[in-house]
Amino acid sequence: MERNNHKLGTCINDALRIFIYCMAKILKVALMIERSREYGRGLLRGIADYADKYGPWAFYWCEDLFYRKSDKSKLPMLLKKWQIDGIIMRENEQAEKIIKMGIHTVIAPYTTKKYPGTAKIFVDCNAVGAMGAEYLIDRGYKNLAFCGFTEMQWSQERGEGFAKRAAKSGIETHIYKLPSEKARYTWDAEQTFMIKWLKSLPKPVGIMACNDDRSQQLLEVCKLAALRVPQDVAILGVGNDEMICKFSAPQLSSIARNHEVAGFEAAEILHKLMTGKKTSHKEAVVKPTHVITRQSTDFLAIEDADIIKAVNFISKNADQMIQVQDVLENVGSSRRMLEQKFRTELKRSILDEITRIRTDKIAKMLIESTLSITQIALAMGFSSDAHISRYFSSNKHITPLQYRKMFGQIF
Structure with a gap:
């Protein structure tokens, strides 16, 4: 009798859990994060992990719509039609319109523009730059350089963090600067300028690129300039995007970051906003974790x-x-x-x-x-x-x- 009562109680508890689950509101979350790069994929993995643990959530993918020019203007209308509860997105030209709709938003900006009333995903670019400099110094490099995109704020901040850490060790950083507006958008023209810059640097030199895309460009230009990687030029990128790093020859070293943890935290913040819970914490921080050493820096710049x-x-x-x-x-x-x-x-x-x-x-x-x-x-x-x-x-x-x-x- 006691055993039967126990079984009955277990069945009732199981049924109750299923009932509560089915009655729970399925939150609708729109995602506007690129899946073509490790940064976006890592954030999405973290978001998915959070939803799996604390959902259920229904996801609406907006990335493809955003990149089709004919559909950009339709986004606010579609979000309203879908009755979206919250959105996690990269900064884009529709951001202000979406925020004005009153949708709970977590935004990952890449400019210095402010978005009042939103939570954000923040990348600690100074820490990224500092880790890059320290890594190259630890490998014996006394000549350091930074190659980024002059017009991008996040790239400038990484360069500043790099140069500041290098200066602590008494090392001056050679900063690559784009030559002109015209060359900036013409890769063929910029390659010629970059070759001259690379050849002018003292060797051996350790160069940090602002991201993996830039490190791949540096690698190709080194080949054109007949500079050996890593013996003459060591190249370090940021993001650890294996689709870039491992498909380069030699393979590219890169600074890994806690994308998944930041994605998880961003989802947690959004969940509290969507369910009306108070939260003083409205920033998920992407931090550098460690350097993945591959062939492009597998060299000690030491003669002894x-x-x-x-x-x-x-x-x-x-x-x-x-x-x-x-x-x-x-x-x-x-x-x-x-x-x-x-x-x-x-x-x-x-x-x-x-x-x-x-x-x-x-x-x-x-x-x-x-x-x-x-x-x-x-x-x-x-x-x-x-x-x-x-x-x-x-x-x-x-x-x-x-x-x-x-x-x-x-x-």
């Missing part, structure tokens, strides 16, 4: 053979609890001499380099894998979660779990 051998040994054995003595034995050098070389060339000690490379490897595993903290600790030679947490926190000033929540993919 002992340092190259030491850094390569550390990188190869980063998952081991290696000590300074292990490095000295591999290189065959005295500690005093190798320490002096490290501090002169890399501005850090041998132990600092071991710590930097190991910490970066842990960070990469936290972001890219589904391994637990315990599994990562064991894989990296630590005895416990507490041990790896102390090690990681002392260098990144954040715990491994906090780091994963902030930058990791949503699995």
